Structures are given as structure tokens and as C-alpha cells.
Amino acid sequence: MSDALLEVHTSALAGMTASPGHFEKWASLAADEDFPEADLSEAAFRTRLVDDEAAGGALTALWARALTKWDFEEQPRWSPSTEARTDERRTAVYDRLRFGEDLRKVLGTAVPVAHIAPVTVIAREHTPWYTSERAAARSFYWTAYERKLREKGWSESAIASLDEASRSVVERLADPEQAAVRQSKGLVVGYVQSGKTANFTGVTAKAIDAGYRLVIVLGGTLNLLRAQTQRRLDMELIGQENILRGADPEDPDSLVGIDYAGYDDDWPDFVRHGDRPSALRAFDIERLTTRDRDYISLAQGIRALEFEKREPTLPLYDSVNLHRAAARVMVVKKNKSVLTKLVKDLKQIHGILGELPALIIDDESDQASVNTSNPKQWAQGATERTAINGLISQLLGLLPRGQYVGYTATPFANVFVDPGDAEDVFPSDFLISLPRPAGYMGVQDFHDLDSPLRLDERTVANSQEMAHVRGIYDGADDRLGEAIDAFVLTGALKLFRAAQGVSDKPFRHHTMLVHESVRMAEHAALAQRINSMWHAAGYSSSEGHARLADLWARDFGPVSAARAEGLPSPASYEELRPFVSRARQLISKGGNPVVIVNGDSDRDFAQIDLDFDRTPNVWKILVGGTKLSRGFTVEGLTITYYRRTTRQADTLMQMGRWFGFRPGYRDLVRLFIGREEALTKTSSADLYEAFEAICRDEELFRQQLTQYSILVDGKPQVTPAQVPPLVAQHLSWVKPSARNKMFNAELVEVRSPGRPVEPAAYPVNPAALRRNTERWQPLLGTFSGHTADFTNPPDGSSGLARTFSALTARVTHSALIAVLSSLEWERPGIFQPHLQYLAQLDGTLAKVDDWLLIAPQLTQANRVEASVLGSVPLSLVRRSRQPGKPSFGRIASVEHRTAAQRLIDTAAAGGGPVAIGNADAGPNTGVALVYPVVEGTTDADVRAAISGGHADPAKLVMAFTLIPPRSATDSTRRLVRFRARNSSHADEPIVAAPGE
Structure with missing residues (x-):
């Protein structure tokens, strides 16, 4: 097909920025000027869409962007009666474009409507300031981030959903240009392993575009977690030019001491802006932390945080100064000594902090950030704070224009913070619940929640439990050997699919998680047992192959046949057998297939096999306890072996490391989990059912937020301060953290x-x-x-x-x-x-x-x-x-x-x-x-x-x-x-x- 068609469509859609219009007229105008020979018929359009994949998919991508934009638009003037992300909205778009039925069908197949739930917002009333016009006028870093997400393969609907979710956060922060001082505090609730980092990266991009000039990201309690977050922001938002700071990327000598350049295999994939942003009429980002260096006391005092004003007589927050000043970004560990240095440095600044729009993003905000000191031991009229909570409180005190946004998948600790403590982190201004993202494997993918089918009617095709869950019963075979066999077999299946042309990027890492105890002394013994089982398994012997062939025939073959969704699967084990050897080699690389993940210090995590960013292929069995239950992302997780239980709801939820995105291998995921026989079951012994119960409670909480988020006469029905009694109404097992208070609402x-x-x-x-x-x-x-x-x-x-x-x-x-x-x-x-x-x-x-x-x-x-x-x-x-x-x-x-x-x-x-x-x-x-x-x-x-x-x-x-x-x-x-x-x-x- 001629490129003229693509050019005409691009020009026509560019003319419809405000609303969809009569496409034929817009296309005719574009063709008359530059491409009079272009075929503008609907038949030509349909044919090109059908054949577009062979042509690189450019036309489909162009229309995906346009249709998704119109699908997601909230209450547009051109169709105020249709809801966003519905078939009715898409019909209204087609009507305005004046497309025929045949073209509508082809477009609907090429770009289906994304029926994605909207963001749920519980918030106090606020003065709107972050309008679509203002966001579009200053969008340098958001546009770069959006471009990077497309390069990573994100769909237009996923990007639009992230755009909507991040905008919902930013619009509830204070206007960085306003003269009045106002702090806001909010909480964003996601799902375990669901991409919360992507959301706060989007929030950071939009916030600094809007004028926030200091961003502090509290990135976990371990160096490894902090470094993961730093690298993610550097790669997808800050970009090469801000990291290089003028150094010549072609000169090895100038790259000495600079992050990533010259040694990180993914350096070519880091965002590139084309030049220093300040040379492109935008502004630079200066990093106050790096991949390997957390915040340290700044050389020469606090000069790195001095902001030059274009007009010295005006405050920094004035637009004349604000949008020419560089932004400062730091990713710091939630550690007492680190945060103490930061607080000390900020105290040295006089005057400018009162003019500085700042944003504090607290990842895993229910961990360490919440004040857990016992109120009964407080002195009369005094509030005693735990260390991290007290330092966050000091940061907010030093930054009068500072905004606080917490992120978590287990929100109850934050929700039950004392709302009357003005210096604490209660989300007094907004509470936002993110929708379940497309492609995410969550509780619904491992439990048959509300299935109408009787047990005898369930199969691997219609039952999530039968497809993905394998029970471990006391008194029977503990199935650890079977789980290890499944790990080898799924590794071979990933290699098979890569050889069949499936992108091997999701298969870069392949991991198994084993979690039986929180006791560190038991981890070494378990790791030794697994290592012995590995060497006795005989994966190159006829007995080993016979065992894997049986596992394929009775488990993975039937499940993949029902759930592989177009992915290639071998017709028999013999077709898979050649890949088993390579999988075994990758897993046993270095002589040991097992890595122990535990301990409380960064030294315990300083293992090359745990660095998913720097290690080309992590194919290992991870053994651990509490540290595997929170924050630590296990890339490529395919087999989970879990036998530890707990009565704490948030801990149980965070155990769900097996949740997440599994592109290309959803059908291969298996959860081996502690069960009890029905005849001997007690109230809390069945880990699988306990997990399901807690997940039901959390889903009920989300449903309530959605139900009560609807505005009545333009005003909220529920404010964040009213959420605690709402939650307590249904979740009697959750206790408020402020035990000497009761909710007045x-x-x-x-x-x-x-x-x-x-x-x-x-x-x-x-x-x-x-x-x-x-x-x-x-x-x-x-x-x-x-x-x-x-x-x-x-x-x-x-x-x-x-x-x-x-x-x-x-x-x-x-x-x-x-x-x-x-x-x-x-x-x-x-x-x-x-x-x-x-x-x-x-x-x-x-x-x-x-x-x-x-x-x-x-x-x-x-x-x-x-x-x-x-x-x-x-x-x-x-x-x-x-x-x-x-x-x-x-x-x-x-x-x-x-x-x-x-x-x-x-x-x-x-x-x-x-x-x-x-x-x-x-x-x-x-x-x-x-x-x-x-x-x-x-x-x-x-x-x-x-x-x-x-x-x-x-x-x-x-x-x-x-x-x-x-x-x-x-x-x-x-x-x-x-x-x-x-x-x-x-x-x-x-x-x-x-x-x-």
C-alpha cells in the first residue's frame, strides 16, 4: 500500500484535535494539497487495516491512538451522554466520523474498545487547576515517558489508563504556581505486583512538567529496592542527556563515574530527549542520587539544592521562575541515617523552601512510614513517633509546599492512621484506588471466586484453581520434587516458545520461589535439601525425562491446550525434550540452582543472582521468608511453593508474589500451596482459603470505595476521614492504629x-x-x-x-x-x-x-x-x-x-x-x-x-x-x-x- 494513505490519515486526524469529525472531508483536504492520487475510499481503508501488520502496523497504531483518546475522554462536549470506554462511546465516534458498518467491524477488530474500569477517587473538594489545556501546554517529560511506554509494547489503552490514573493524582495536589501555601496528603491503592511504579513514574513526569521542582521518592527499606526504583526512573523518565550532563557518550574517558553508560546492556533503551532538555526550551532534571549511591550529605552544604531565579524579585513558584528552573529528583531508602542527612541539609536552606513546590512519593507506604508507637505510653499531650514516621513528618514540616502521596497494595495501616494528627501521613485529601490493569494475574486468576460450577463440572479450561493451583497436604507427599520438575519443564517451554518466534524478552528471567518459614536458620537447611534434590533429579537421564514427560502429559499439556491463547505448544514431550538440557544448564549456572533471600541488611541482598537489572539471565530457585513477602520483585516468577501462614491481613496480601504480569507464559504459572483435607480442616490452617478470604475482604473494600465515590450534586459522598468507620463496618478484624482514639464520624x-x-x-x-x-x-x-x-x-x-x-x-x-x-x-x-x-x-x-x-x-x-x-x-x-x-x-x-x-x-x-x-x-x-x-x-x-x-x-x-x-x-x-x-x-x- 502507498505511504500516501498513511500521510493523509495522519494529517486528517491531526486536524481533529478537539473532536472526531467527518473523516472523508478532512482526508479530502489533506489529499488535495499533497496526495491527490491517494485512494480515500472505505474499501481501501479496510484493505490496508487487514494487511497493515505486514506493512509495519503504522496505520493501525495511528488509529489506535486516536480512537483510544476519544474512548477515554470524560464527558466530551461532542458526546456528553455516553460513558467513557463503552461500546456506546465508540459508536458515537464512528457516527461523527461517518463510517459505514463494514469499516466499523474491521476497526473494532483492529482496535477493540478497552472496557477498563475507571480510577476510583475518594477526595475532599478541591479547586481545579490541572486542566487538560495546562497539561498539554507543558508535557515534555510526560510525552517522553509516554513514548517510552509505546516502545516497551504498552497498548494505547494501557497508556491512556495510566494517563488517567496519574492525572487523577496530580490534579489533587496543590497548584505549584499558587501563592497560597497548601499541603495535600493522599494514598494510591494498587494491587500486589501490579505496576504501581509505572503510576508514580507517570505522576512524577506530570508533576515536574506542571512545576514541582523537588521530588523525593522513598524507595523501600533496602539498597536493592531503592536501586531498582532509581534505575526505573532514570531509564524511563530522566533519560540519557540528564544522566550524562554534557559528557560525550562516544568518549569512554568522559563516561568514567557516570551511571549505566558503557556498562549497562540496557543503556541504549534509556529515554533519549534529543538534546539537553534545557536546550529544547524545557528544563533539566538533576539527580541527587544515583543507581549505586543513596543520598549523602551534599558537598559544599546544600548548593545542589539552590535554585536560580530568572527574576530575583519574584518568588520561585512564580511561572516566570518556575518553568526555567531545573528539577531535582532523589530516590532515597527509608532508613533513619539517610533521612536524617536529608533533613539536616534541608534545615540549612533559608527562605527558598517556603517557595519550593515539592512532592514526596512513598512507595510501600504502609511499611515503616506509619507511626506504630503505642499511644498509651505517650506523655500527656505529646505524640511519640517511630523513627521513619518522625523523619517524614519533619520533611513535611520543612517543605510547606510539599505534597505527600503514599503507594501501597495493602492500605489498611494507612487508612487507620489518626486523621487528627496533622503531622502524620493520613491521606486526608484523597484516596485513589487504581483499576486492575489488563494482563494482570491476580486473585481471580488463582481462585474460582463465585464460580457457579459444581466441583464435578470444573476442568482446567473453566476452573482457575484446577489450572494453576496444586495443593500441598500435610501427611502426604510435600510435592517439592514435583514443583522443581515443573520449574525445569516450564523453563524448557519458554525456550521452545522463543525458538518458535515468540519474543524472548519476558523469558529473560525464569524463577521459582520457595517459602516455608520465616526462620532464617531453616532457609539454609531447605536450600541444601533443594540442592541435593536437584543433583539427584537426573534431568539428563531416561528416568528424569520420563518424569517430565508424565508431568507434561497430565498437567502442563492439558492446561496449555486450554489456555495458551495462540502461543505455540509442543505436540508431545519429545518435541520439548531438546530444550530441557538448556533449561537445566541455565538454572544450574554457577554450580548452584538455589539462592537464599533473607536477612535484614543490604549485605544479605548484595548477590549478583538477585540483581534482575544487571544480570542477563536469572534462572534460579529463590528460598526465603519475610523479605520475599514484601517489596522485592521476583522477575520471571513461574513456580511458587508456599507453606507459610499468618493471621495478619497485610502480611498475607503481600505474600502474593505470584501475582503480576506473565506475558507469554500465563498458562505455565503454578502455585503449590498449603491445603488441608476437608475432613480435618480447621479455622485457619488452609493457607489457600485464608488467602482467598483476605482477598475477598480487600475486594469488598475496593467495591465500597467505587460505590461511594460517585459525586452527588457535584460533591463527594464520602471524604477520606470517613473511610475508617466505613471499613470497620465490614472488616471487624482490622484495628485502628491509634488505639486511644475513636472515630467521630x-x-x-x-x-x-x-x-x-x-x-x-x-x-x-x-x-x-x-x-x-x-x-x-x-x-x-x-x-x-x-x-x-x-x-x-x-x-x-x-x-x-x-x-x-x-x-x-x-x-x-x-x-x-x-x-x-x-x-x-x-x-x-x-x-x-x-x-x-x-x-x-x-x-x-x-x-x-x-x-x-x-x-x-x-x-x-x-x-x-x-x-x-x-x-x-x-x-x-x-x-x-x-x-x-x-x-x-x-x-x-x-x-x-x-x-x-x-x-x-x-x-x-x-x-x-x-x-x-x-x-x-x-x-x-x-x-x-x-x-x-x-x-x-x-x-x-x-x-x-x-x-x-x-x-x-x-x-x-x-x-x-x-x-x-x-x-x-x-x-x-x-x-x-x-x-x-x-x-x-x-x-x-x-x-x-x-x-x-
């Missing part, structure tokens, strides 16, 4: 129109269970023996329509509220905010006519029935409480909840009664799923609760899920309501607890 009401309400923390005491069951008796007596049949549409995992039967009854709103108001809970008041809302549906807030009770029945083969206090026989269900907690996981089955939600949604959409099966609901009818639950792990536990066909009410948990009708709300659309516990402190987020 009390959660009063949670409204859930059209959304499920499913309590989880039911009583444990048999007497309380009996009383609750007796209170349900009037409603249980309304069920007759007739059943209703429910059929849901086919689900995505199996393609099967899900059908179940249930007993149904219809009760008045007042009858249901009478029962709900009398129930007891494991923690007093836990259901009160929901009850406050439901009680008002008698016409006070909205009118609910009645409730449809649905008591689902299990399949005939699995059903255990019993009468409950004289009711017709009900199907008893078995559920387990979450490990170490009084609450259950999910009560309602997916198919039951789906049917109930369809009743509610269909009634709301139709405005009249609807029927599904032989159950019906009107627009003012709520639905309640009712479950007589027996706590246990086997059907024998259920039968033990029955005597003579009657269930023991003291052994039943009368559980339920409610879905109020969508009409059950008022015109304010507000979903939560708070009140001050003490009216004299109404404006304060916390007050002192009584008696303290």
Missing part, C-alpha cells in the same frame, strides 16, 4: 437500591443462633410446598444455562423489617446502617410494597432437607466461616443471586410486574434469598444438625441476601450518611475516646 446509614445486601458476621453462640431462628419462624411458616423454577442465561465459563428450583413466599415489608430488627449479630451494630435504610422503605424514604422470599433448593443428589420450627422441609446448605474470623465468605450462590438480580433489574426496566420461571416481582418488590445454613465442611455436618426430620435451631445460621428494588431511594441519590458522635466536635474526624 459514625456510619449511620447505607442505602442499597437495586444492590445486594449480604451480612456475613452471624453469631457463633448456639443460644443466639436459636433465638435468631425463632425470630425467623413467622416468615418460614409462609413457605408452602410448591416450588418455582429459575433458569439463568448461559454463563461464560461453561456455556450452560443454570437452572434451580426454590420455595417462594410473599411477605409484607413490615413483616420482614420486624424480623430483621430483632436479630442478634456477632458484633453489635454491624447491621444497623443497613437496617436504618431498610426501615425507611415504608414510605418515609421510598415505598416497598412487599418482598419475595426465595429459599433455594439444592439438586436432588445433594439435598439435605429438614423442617425448621414446623416449616415445610427446607434445603439446608453448608457454609464455612472465614479463617480466623466470625464472618462467612459468600452466602448466596452465584446462580441464585443472578436470578434475584434479574428479577429486580427486569422489573425496574419494564416498570411493571415480571416473571422468571413462575416467580414474579413488581417495580416496588424486593427480593430476599433465605438460607438455613449449617456451619461445616461435609454433608455429615449437615445431617448431624437434624433429628427426626427437624433441624436443631441452635445449629442453624438463618442467613439471607436482600436486594431492595431500584426504586427504593430518594432524589438525592446519596448512598451513605454519617453523623458526628459528639456534636461539639462535628467538624473533627476523630475525638478522644471516653475515659482516655
